[in-house]
Amino acid sequence: MKLLILNGPNLNLLGSREPDTYGSKSFEDYFSELQFKFRNIELSYDQTNIEGELIDMIQKGQEDFNGIILNAAAYTHTSVGIGDAVAAINIPVVEVHISNTFSREDFRHKSYISPNSKGIIVGFGLQSYDLAIQSFLKDNE
Numbered sequence: 001m002k003l004l005i006l007n008g009p010n011l012n013l014l015g016s017r018e019p020d021t022y023g024s025k026s027f028e029d030y031f032s033e034l035q036f037k038f039r040n041i042e043l044s045y046d047q048t049n050i051e052g053e054l055i056d057m058i059q060k061g062q063e064d065f066n067g068i069i070l071n072a073a074a075y076t077h078t079s080v081g082i083g084d085a086v087a088a089i090n091i092p093v094v095e096v097h098i099s100n101t102f103s104r105e106d107f108r109h110k111s112y113i114s115p116n117s118k119g120i121i122v123g124f125g126l127q128s129y130d131l132a133i134q135s136f137l138k139d140n141e
């Protein structure tokens, strides 16, 4: 099983960015923990602040991976193009968010990703990614 974790804009700053909302751990540190915990899965991780690059990564992801765990960050709420990319590929995408976007500002309640996602995991801190990985494992039982 090969899974790709994709993070969108400003998530490169996890650890220092608004720690009350997003925690104080860097994603690189958390990713190492995930790799250790899920040693039987080939996990990859990439991040970009650029919308078109995220679309390229989603498109290319279907060549090499069984599924994508996507936190499109702010583009979740604005990007028809990323929503269309998720619809266009033939591997499942699980949408994740660290914070509970539904308990925040109204503009964060809209997602262009959700209608085309297999499922959505929102609001569990970094553990949202762990739960998303587990959702793929359940498929294979």
Ligand code: DQA
Pocket (backbone or CB within 6 Å): 009, 010, 011, 071, 072, 073, 074, 075, 076, 096, 097, 098, 099, 100, 101, 108
């Ligand atoms: C986020 C929620 C988004 O609304 C926000 O723009 C982010 C992070 C999250 O993981 O909680 O950058 O996707």
